[in-house]
Amino acid sequence: MRQREESELLRWRSSFIGYVITAALLVLFFGFWNHQIVKSTYYAERAEQNRVRDITLLAPRGRIYDRYRRVLADNRPSYNIVLIRESSPHTLEQTAAMLSPGVGISIEDLLERINRRRRDPKFRPIVLKEDVSVADIAFVKAHRYELPEISVEVQPRRRYLGIEMGAHVLGYVGEVTEAELISPEFLDYKPGDQVGKAGLERQYNSVLRGKDGFKRIIVNNFGREMGKLLEEPSIAGNDLFTTLDLDLQRAAEDLIGERTGAAVALDPRTGEVLAMVSKPSFDPNLFATRISVADWGNLISDARKPLQNRVIQNHYSPGSVFKVFMAASGLEADVLNPLQTVFCPGYASFYGHTFACWKKGGHGTVGLHEAIVNSCNVFFYNVGKELGIDRISKYATTMGLGRKTGVDLPSEDAGLIPSSEWKQRVFKTAWYPGETISVSIGQGAVSVTPMQAAWAMGGMASGGRLKQPHLVNPEEIKKIGFNARELRSEQYQMHESTVDTVGRAMWGVVNEAGGTGARARIDGFDVAGKTGTAQVIGKQAQAKGDEFEDHAWFVGFAPYRNPEIVVAVFIENGGHGGEAAAPVAHAILETYYKKKLGEFDGDLLTKIAQASENKKVKN
């Protein structure tokens, strides 16, 4: 009996275990209910996020061409190593530690890069290394199982074919900055996007920029594409056709060489910029990839400021070049007539001060024509004294100096044409008449950009017609559906006789015996011009070496009647304008003339450019 009771007890305990198991299974059952019924929508979304990945198809920027459709900037494919946090089984630290030895970037740097983008959505790739080598790609492919969150992405990357050529005009691109992202202009940009940072790239960023596409794909746990759900292809940016002539650009760059300076060539009839050179230059390709700290440091610490576009962003004393504008102003104001003469003993006294002529012995008796050809200071001191500063200011401003030309590039400098009002406003003192004497020969407070010098000279030579300088015709931009401002055209009053007199004298500068601009002379192409030699500091500093050497100017146009091309050349610390600057102008004008005659045989670079262009057309 006892045994029987014990058996009952064992059976009862077995039942008890059954109850415990029932309870436990109910808990499990409840768990599945909770996951599959209550939270199933949430988990379905998570499964979809796992499975589906959106990949940005980066749009290539539009290409930039010269006036003959030779490519100045295009794109090349490149590869980036990216992190997609969403698909990561690791902590960021683990990922960085595993990736670091393979790509040669320190763990700290990798984490820094990730951290900068930490607020991005998790599915958006974070670029860890740009424009990687084949070895880097191989490393990523070989470790795709250990590092499923790391992949390689294709990105079209900017390529400037002329390397340093035209760097300032073209500008460069770079990653959009955080500051830019919050400005309304970059409303539809996201971190990591490429934007134009300078030059045409900046000015026409919205035209050049394409529209990124995207691809929604199905991926497996290693991130490998298993299928495609949706694709919206990227749309390439619009090509930009500039007015630049690669041949003129090349001629100017070659002739300036390693010197510091600027050159610009315009067509005064239309305002088209044919060439624009600033030296020293830089390689904009460096920016196409994230520029290295070392390269950036070199560029910004270089005392010669290679990033600055000296054609429009720097202003300089025009020196004797200003005499041409003084002559025209004097004639127009009727304080000067072409037959009037002045005796130059090598100096002159005004208001109790003695002002020297550059020629110690003096020019003797000079008329307007000789005064321009020989660049006599004393003659123009007198013109300045007669005109007074405010009339000088008024005429010079009308002629296009001391104000922005409106060229389609960012950050143009206005230069400066002083006036008594300006002196009062800025220095709160009256204008000293003595200062007018200095201004008469382009010294003192007056300063112009090389672009202004060319523009104003071209305008005057064309009888007072100022066409807004431009690299891209707004009509071309409108054609592809963008807003563009009409080109500005000005016409100021200028007597034909004035144009003729001054133009003739400038022809003399280049073509007459003893003219200071003889080196710009081209047989058959009536070049007119004016040299300038602007003092750097005081005369006393002149002996102290290259840094205090005078700045050299040459501004000229051709042919001297109804000019087709106007050129301004400026060489910093170049010495005499006739020696340092005129040969550069000569090279540009000669190239232009030869092309016009059909005698230009081109050069290697041009041929390469043409060949690459032909290939593209065929493609």
Place this chain on the structure above:
Amino acid sequence: MAGPIASKRLWQDFDWLLFGAALLLCFTSLIEIYSSTMHEQSENYFLRQLAWVILGVVFVFVIAALDYHVLSEHIPFLYVLALIALVYTLALGRSVSGSKSWVALGPVTIQPSEIIKMVVVVALARYLSELRESAYMTPVQILKASAICLLPMGLVALQPDTGTALTYLPILAVGLFIRGLRPTALIGLILAFVLVLPVSWYFLKDYQKERILTFLEPERDPLGRGYQVMQSKIAIGSGGLLGKGLFNGTQNQLGFLPTRHTDFIFSVVGEELGFVGVSITLGLLAFIIFRSIYNAQTARDNLGLFIAMGVVGIYFFHVMENVGMVIGFMPTTGIPLPFLSYGGSSVLTAFIALGLVISVRRRRYVN
């Protein structure tokens, strides 16, 4: 099944319901193993599993035909053999992810620690059924009973295979509880085994869990523990009521689920067959457990009861741990789900256990 062990009675008293439930689970298992490995070229998991299931079925009939009293008579010999096998495994076994728990047996490798659990079940059942003195076990008896279980368990833990070693505990726990413990010892055991382990786990902070698990098995799961369970929960949750359909589970097919044909097979069931499939599968497992309890209670003697309840303990522990793991209620350990997970040792063990329970049932009316 000809010969002396085959008889008309075998077929009449055979627990067809129990066996049928197991076969249905195997059917589900084969389909989902096929589904989860259909893109793998290297090995045909489906055919291998099918072979193991067929072998398992053979074992069911052989063991069901055997009188469990005969087994019990020879159990000291089998027990010693088992210990030798474990020592052999420890010395010469194959190392898989850091544990020496496998031995090569001709063309296949098996995990002796799985199958030896059945030896422990019978050995402990025999010891406990032979105690007759009182309602409660004496401390010495508890120690002796524990030694029977803990000796092989210790050898498994040394491999080191903590997960599998833990699956020995429910045999002892169930045996001791049923045989009779004083309330103090009973409460302590219940708390430790049923409540403390899983529930305390549930209340631990994540980093504490991580520490404990990393401590227990540092080599396991190099891709991060949270990732596996998260993917499993996503798979199950996204299955919804009706599931995504066979072969349509994205988590499964695209490889987001870890070890999906073995430890996480139930996630595949959850994703592709939904809550309905889960309920049916879990229901079948519950049926096997409750049917085994019923068979234990209707056993002819205490030996039969202890054997069947030992099997119940093992089945339950595996189900609770494995199914709990795939929805994050339990820590991730490599404990297979009986009849469902891919793997020969697991399938064989589950069928041997089934054979034992059927053997017990068959002899309920004897005498």
